[in-house]
Amino acid sequence: xISVHELTRHFRASGRNIVAVNKLSFQVRPGEVYGLLxxxxxxxxxxxxxxxxxxxxxxxxxxxxxFRATIEPDEVKRRIGLVSASSGLYQWLTPREMLLFFxxxxxVTASQASGRxxxxxxLFGLRPFLDQRCATLSTxxxxxxxxxxxxxxxxxxxxxxxxxxxxxxxxxHVVFEYIAKLRSLGKxxxxxxxxxxxxxxxxxxxxxxxxxxxxxEGSFAKLQQSTGCDxxxxxxxxxxxxxxxxxxxxxREAADVG
Amino acid sequence: xSDEADGNPAVEILxxxxxxxxxxxxxxxxxxxxxxxxxxxVAMPLLIxxxxxxxxxxxxxxxxxxRSKIExxxxxxxxxxxxxxxxxxxxxxxxxxxREGRTLDPQQKPAGTFDDPRVQLLVPDNPDGTIEVGQxxxxxxxxxxxxxxxxxxxxxxxxxxxxxxxxxxxxxARRFVEDRFRAINEHFARETLVxxxxxxxxxxxxxxQPLTQAGRQxxxxxxxxxxxxxxxxxxxxxxxxPAIDLTAGERERxxxxxxxxxxxxRHELLFAKYVAVVSVAIxxxxxxxxxxxxxxxxxxxxxxxxxxxxxxxRLVVMTLGLLFVFAAFFSAVILILTSxxxxxxxxxxxxxxxxxxxxxxxxxxxxxxxxxxxxxxxxPLANIVLLARDVFxxxxxxxxxxxxxxxxTLYAAVALAAAARIFGTDAVLYxxxxxxxxxxxxxxxxxxxASLAQAMFGLAVLFPSFLVLSGISSRLSNLSIxxxxxxxxxxxxxxxxxxxLGLARFSSIRLSTGFSLRGASRWTFLxxxxxxxxxxxxxxxxxxxxxxxxxxxxxxxxxxxKAQLDAVPLIWKLLALALVPAACEELFFRGxxxxxxxxxxxxxxxxxxxxxxxxxxxxxxxDALFFERFAPTCFLGLILGVICLRTGSIWPGMLLHCIHNxxxxxxxxxxxxxxxxxxxxxxxxxxxTLWIVGAAVVATGAMSVLLIQKPADVNGDSx
Numbered sequence: 020x021i022s023v024h025e026l027t028r029h030f031r032a033s034g035r036n037i038v039a040v041n042k043l044s045f046q047v048r049p050g051e052v053y054g055l056l057x058x059x060x061x062x063x064x065x066x067x068x069x070x071x072x073x074x075x076x077x078x079x080x081x082x083x084x085x086f087r088a089t090i091e092p093d094e095v096k097r098r099i100g101l102v103s104a105s106s107g108l109y110q111w112l113t114p115r116e117m118l119l120f121f122x123x124x125x126x127v128t129a130s131q132a133s134g135r136x137x138x139x140x141x142l143f144g145l146r147p148f149l150d151q152r153c154a155t156l157s158t159x160x161x162x163x164x165x166x167x168x169x170x171x172x173x174x175x176x177x178x179x180x181x182x183x184x185x186x187x188x189x190x191x192h193v194v195f196e197y198i199a200k201l202r203s204l205g206k207x208x209x210x211x212x213x214x215x216x217x218x219x220x221x222x223x224x225x226x227x228x229x230x231x232x233x234x235x236e237g238s239f240a241k242l243q244q245s246t247g248c249d250x251x252x253x254x255x256x257x258x259x260x261x262x263x264x265x266x267x268x269x270x271r272e273a274a275d276v277g
Numbered sequence: 278x279s280d281e282a283d284g285n286p287a288v289e290i291l292x293x294x295x296x297x298x299x300x301x302x303x304x305x306x307x308x309x310x311x312x313x314x315x316x317x318x319v320a321m322p323l324l325i326x327x328x329x330x331x332x333x334x335x336x337x338x339x340x341x342x343x344r345s346k347i348e349x350x351x352x353x354x355x356x357x358x359x360x361x362x363x364x365x366x367x368x369x370x371x372x373x374x375x376r377e378g379r380t381l382d383p384q385q386k387p388a389g390t391f392d393d394p395r396v397q398l399l400v401p402d403n404p405d406g407t408i409e410v411g412q413x414x415x416x417x418x419x420x421x422x423x424x425x426x427x428x429x430x431x432x433x434x435x436x437x438x439x440x441x442x443x444x445x446x447x448x449x450a451r452r453f454v455e456d457r458f459r460a461i462n463e464h465f466a467r468e469t470l471v472x473x474x475x476x477x478x479x480x481x482x483x484x485x486q487p488l489t490q491a492g493r494q495x496x497x498x499x500x501x502x503x504x505x506x507x508x509x510x511x512x513x514x515x516x517x518x519p520a521i522d523l524t525a526g527e528r529e530r531x532x533x534x535x536x537x538x539x540x541x542x543r544h545e546l547l548f549a550k551y552v553a554v555v556s557v558a559i560x561x562x563x564x565x566x567x568x569x570x571x572x573x574x575x576x577x578x579x580x581x582x583x584x585x586x587x588x589x590x591r592l593v594v595m596t597l598g599l600l601f602v603f604a605a606f607f608s609a610v611i612l613i614l615t616s617x618x619x620x621x622x623x624x625x626x627x628x629x630x631x632x633x634x635x636x637x638x639x640x641x642x643x644x645x646x647x648x649x650x651x652x653x654x655x656x657p658l659a660n661i662v663l664l665a666r667d668v669f670x671x672x673x674x675x676x677x678x679x680x681x682x683x684x685x686t687l688y689a690a691v692a693l694a695a696a697a698r699i700f701g702t703d704a705v706l707y708x709x710x711x712x713x714x715x716x717x718x719x720x721x722x723x724x725x726x727a728s729l730a731q732a733m734f735g736l737a738v739l740f741p742s743f744l745v746l747s748g749i750s751s752r753l754s755n756l757s758i759x760x761x762x763x764x765x766x767x768x769x770x771x772x773x774x775x776x777x778l779g780l781a782r783f784s785s786i787r788l789s790t791g792f793s794l795r796g797a798s799r800w801t802f803l804x805x806x807x808x809x810x811x812x813x814x815x816x817x818x819x820x821x822x823x824x825x826x827x828x829x830x831x832x833x834x835x836x837x838x839k840a841q842l843d844a845v846p847l848i849w850k851l852l853a854l855a856l857v858p859a860a861c862e863e864l865f866f867r868g869x870x871x872x873x874x875x876x877x878x879x880x881x882x883x884x885x886x887x888x889x890x891x892x893x894x895x896x897x898x899x900d901a902l903f904f905e906r907f908a909p910t911c912f913l914g915l916i917l918g919v920i921c922l923r924t925g926s927i928w929p930g931m932l933l934h935c936i937h938n939x940x941x942x943x944x945x946x947x948x949x950x951x952x953x954x955x956x957x958x959x960x961x962x963x964x965x966t967l968w969i970v971g972a973a974v975v976a977t978g979a980m981s982v983l984l985i986q987k988p989a990d991v992n993g994d995s996x
Binding site: 094110 | 306310311535536
């Protein structure tokens with residue numbers, strides 16, 4: 020469903036070349052939740068944006084259902100639902116207007132959109148505030164609208180970028196349930212997070228990303244085996260202690276790119 | 278549920294409209310719900326104009342009351358007229374007082390004439406001298422001027438009252454004086470009727486002579502000149518907030534990433550935002566215009582604000598049209614800046630200096646004595662302010678109006694293309710460096726042809742440069758005709774060949790495909806050559822068809838040019854007026870433009886559009902417009918366009934164009950010899966039928982050869 024090959028992205032900042040993502044490769048199957056784990060600046064968000072076709076990779080490519088992000092970005096976008104912690108809502112629109120607007124952007128027909136709206140309204144309990152302006156909604160209500168928005172076009176692939184950032188326990192629980200629901204619906208899900216405790220709960224497989232490179236990959240049990248560490252936290256401490264011997268860009272900095 | 282998308286008829290209808298419109302409606306819905314938009318859109322015009330109106334009225338009244346001791350200044354051309362005026366005015370003044378049932382102040386001695394404190398007479402100091410009454414009124418030294426015709430016994434005494442309708446004081450003075458003279462007439466009429474005499478002719482005939490704007494000194498400043506600038510400023514205020522909110526604001530709120538993650542091209546998303554911004558700007562302009570009109574009527578200032586003919590439907594429509602063009606341009610420009618900005622604050626920081634800078638040409642154009650010229654007609658904003666001023670003064674010059682509208686539209690298209698390029702780019706979204714330079718970065722991968730935006734950019738650079746350079750060339754009268762031809766040739770090469778080639782190189786466009794430079798069969802060349810020989814009679818008849826006068830006008834221009842040209846060797850003329858223009862114009866119009874158009878629209882539309890542009894460029898001849906040239910040139914452009922479309926090559930068209938121009942030049946070179954041979958000596962304007970039939974047969978045959986060929990594949994490889 021998702022296939023990432025040798026994905027690389029360089030940025031220029033203050034006259035220096037920064038490698039945000041370095042020859043990253045992984046695959047995600049339908050019904051699988053893949054966690055992209057790493058500290059801030061590891062290259063998680065950059066990777067998701069390249070999969071989505073928003074950022075052009077310096078080299079390599081990502082494929083979604085056989086469509087390459089660099090060649091047919093619109094086909095790729097049509098198949099992906101994006102949930103990002105930094106996503107906002109249109110303050111002057113109601114959730115209904117906003118959801119229908121996004122359905123329209125994705126080419127959903129009027130009658131299909133109406134059906135989707137009804138389903139998602141029930142699924143996320145949006146009915147009480149469906150016709151209220153988004154500006155007046157509570158944080159929890161806004162979160163539910165954002166989650167519903169990404170599903171309006173019923174995409175087979177979901178990208179979740181730090182979905183629990185800034186949320187309280189209840190909000191986080193809603194996201195966990197959402198991911199479980201996506202898995203049961205057979206969607207291929209990529210979750211990027213630096214909250215390691217969460218990852219082991221929700222992800223079927225994980226990729227540990229550090230300085231733009233995939234250091235370890237596999238299920239939690241497999242990672243424990245390969246790293247000799249019992250927790251993700253310890254695995255990361257081990258990663259941070261490793262000095263990158265094969266970095267061509269010795270001056271790589273953690274850019275504000277994810 | 279009852280509130281489904283498909284349950285709502287409005288949503289249903291909207292869903293069936295084009296997508297860019299649906300997107301624009303969402304943007305408009307959002308922006309119009311925002312209180313801040315409502316303030317600029319409704320509250321500001323509702324408050325500002327009544328307030329300005331009251332202030333202006335008060336100001337005028339203060340001006341009047343400060344002069345109450347002198348009141349009206351009446352200019353008379355000589356001492357005889359002064360005596361006549363005093364006599365008539367004295368009588369009339371008493372009659373008005375009688376009519377109004379008041380007694381004149383005994384202090385005014387003799388009542389209402391010499392020492393009337395409300396009238397100050399302006400007469401020559403020298404008993405035999407005269408003064409230019411019209412001039413004195415125009416300069417504002419007198420409020421009203423009177424010129425009496427020579428009195429004839431038994432005839433009415435004719436007079437002219439000269440005044441300035443744009444000055445409240447002058448108009449009032451005119452009414453004051455006129456009232457007194459009319460009182461004499463009315464008194465006489467009454468007496469006549471009472472005495473039942475058969476003679477009914479009135480003793481005085483009064484003609485009002487308001488000084489029109491055109492007749493007035495060009496330098497004079499009137500309040501009406503400020504109106505367009507105020508309207509333009511208000512349109513700007515209407516556009517600024519939505520532009521920021523829909524671009525930088527969207528990024529700040531975190532909705533931009535979700536928006537550009539959708540499979541809708543960024544330029545379409547931006548276009549929808551542009552439509553919303555222009556709509557709000559136009560709504561603001563309309564609200565302002567309406568409030569201004571209502572205030573002007575309510576406070577009696579319409580003459581002062583809208584020129585001497587007052588406010589007409591034509592003026593309102595033209596003003597709104599101009600504001601629309603301006604809004605279309607300005608909205609695109611500010612979208613460039615706001616698309617680049619990462620936050621509301623940053624966008625404001627960019628916009629304030631731009632608005633201040635853009636005000637400068639607007640204000641400068643209001644200075645007395647500034648008139649339209651080539652430069653001003655292509656300077657953004659300045660040209661619109663000047664055109665608006667001329668619309669208000671009712672003295673629009675077509676060429677400058679056309680240059681203004683065309684250049685502004687082109688600039689708007691280019692600005693929109695630039696904004697679309699910036700909107701949602703990596704750098705703007707994710708903060709890497711060099712986003713402005715991205716706009717000017719040379720693409721690494723080569724392209725087959727220019728994009729529509731690049732073609733529009735080329736046109737936007739070429740059009741003002743063409744106007745300015747050809748204006749300079751026609752003004753260099755001390756140049757010899759050979760040098761002038763050489764200069765024109767250089768201009769043609771620079772603008773129509775070097776410019777598109779340079780742009781193509783900068784944009785990494787492959788020359789062979791980007792300019793349709795592939796080869797063509799020898800049959801195509803032969804057919805094109807025959808068309809080049811046979812098309813001129815049709816072009817000539819097309820000119821005749823629209824206006825026989827047009828031909829003589831054009832012939833007149835051509836004759837002056839021809840007289841100078843006769844001294845130039847034919848080979849030089851053929852080079853400067855046939856070979857070089859044919860090669861360069863084909864390179865630009867068919868090669869660069871039509872090929873670019875073809876990549877994004879149907880062949881018919883691409884040919885139509887490029888030939889209209891080809892026609893328009895030929896309408897401009899030395900600071901004047903010759904619309905008669907449009908149809909024949911456009912016709913030639915269509916044929917050339919079709920040939921390029923069918924063959925995928927500009928070479929046959931170049932040959933046709935060159936032969937067509939060369940033939941006309943050669944014929945004109947041997948006019949005398951031809952006449953001696955009995956050709957072209959007829960008095961009649963139309964060509965002999967035999968010529969037209971012959972040309973039609975040749976042209977049809979040649980065209981058939983071209984049309985039976987397989988159309989060139991737009992994506993085919995060049996050969």
